[in-house]
Amino acid sequence: MTRPSVAVLDYGSGNVHSAVRALNRAGAAAQLTRDTQTLLNADGLVVPGVGAFSAVMEALKAIDAPRWIGRRVAGSRPVLGICVGHQILFERGVEHGVAAEGMGEWPGEVTALPRDVVVPHMGWNTVDAPAQSALFEGIGQERFYFVHSYAVQTWDFDQTLEVMRPPAITWSHHGADFIAAVENGPLTATQFHPEKSGDAGMQLLQNWIGTL
Template identity: 55%
Template sequence: MTSIVVFDYGFGNVRSMLRAVDNLGVDVTLTSDYREALQADGLVVPGVGAFAACMQGLKSVRGDRVIQDRLQARKPVLGVCVGEQIMFQAGTEHEENAQGLGLIGGEVTALDADVVPHMGWNTLSAHPESRLLAGLGNERFYFVHSFAAMNADDVDVPNVDFSGESGRITWCDYGRSHFVAAYERGALSATQFHPEKSAQAGAQLLRNWINTFPSQG
């Protein structure tokens, strides 16, 4: 059976994610164990809270290492919300600039909008070759965030082979911000929105992600 680990580093909305993945009929485990996280078919990295605190929590349980090692082995990783944001090079929050994992080029900054946080359902401008959003171009997804990346650049990452793939960026608009709603490159996928809170559209996105696993090919 397909196995998925939801990574537990103290900063994720793990219960909702566990339920959403469990409903897909796969073997799902909540753990911060490096070996279990490395060996699973898929790894979900959720995130709630401040960028810098999430990075600190992730590093405290070697989450940064397991993400790097999985991508080096081309084993799928899905970052969600702040779990997406920390994939970027840096984040600016509470007048603090923190370094991210550096897997995506760009910086996470505050949304420019009259009402923050951006909370609720919104439509996307999906990349035409998005695997996550295949068949979901007109669906709405659920967001809860005050910060986002306004650009996403492909970067060279030591020991990670993206096999010449370019990043596929899906966009969303809120207020005066045009921000990255999803990014896909090689074994790395990330969403600013919450698929686990996005009803049937979110469930289908998670199925689409599972269908990218090498064992499903």
């Protein structure tokens, strides 16, 4: 049986090899690449992200990645964003009072978590997935590994839009409720790191790979 091909976008973000290894263990044929044809033609594309929102967006723009990501989404080709790769899919991020434009695939703003809790939010936390979630199927009340100081804390999707399948939003809490994952047609993203989340993360990656 042929393994689904997964391209992990190489734009200079650090600490991505663990994602490649986890995807391969989960049943994909994954490779780190910035080759345009591979990014467009792979069964799945993973957009990782470590660091500041604005820096990640600049690095993506430097290799024209937003255009390739957008073409995949427009063609209903699966994309998975992880951590800052999740955040940049929203409209904008605000860090230290400075706003940076995101890809705008979803409405919302990435803002600082409350300062009355330990920040960064680093470690294991539970999530609240909706019943219709395919990403969390068979996982139950497991914990996932987070490392972040910023998050999207409101969901402002236009509920009047007629869509065949509304986005599935998974929430978590650290000082405030924040979006832990989004499933929206071909576009999926997690604020946490599934590749660092043990058996639960492996099951989640297998669930995503199963949709390719």
